[in-house]
Amino acid sequence: MRKIFILVAAAAALTTAACNTIAGVGRDTQAAGSAVEEAADDAAN
Structure with a gap:
C-alpha cells in the first residue's frame, strides 16, 4: 500500500x-x- 501511495x-x-500553472492543469484535465x-x-457507434 505504501508503494502505491508513493x-x-x-x-x-x-x-x-x-503544467506549471493551475490553468494548465485545468486544460490538461479538460x-x-x-x-x-x-x-x-x-x-457507442
Missing part, C-alpha cells in the same frame, strides 16, 4: 510540475475528459 504522489508531482468522451462516442 507512486501516486510522484506521478501527481510530475504532472503538476509539467483535454483528457474530451478524449474519454470521444472514445465513448466512438464505441
Whole structure:
C-alpha cells in the first residue's frame, strides 16, 4: 500500500510540475475528459 501511495504522489508531482500553472492543469484535465468522451462516442457507434 505504501508503494502505491508513493507512486501516486510522484506521478501527481510530475504532472503538476509539467503544467506549471493551475490553468494548465485545468486544460490538461479538460483535454483528457474530451478524449474519454470521444472514445465513448466512438464505441457507442
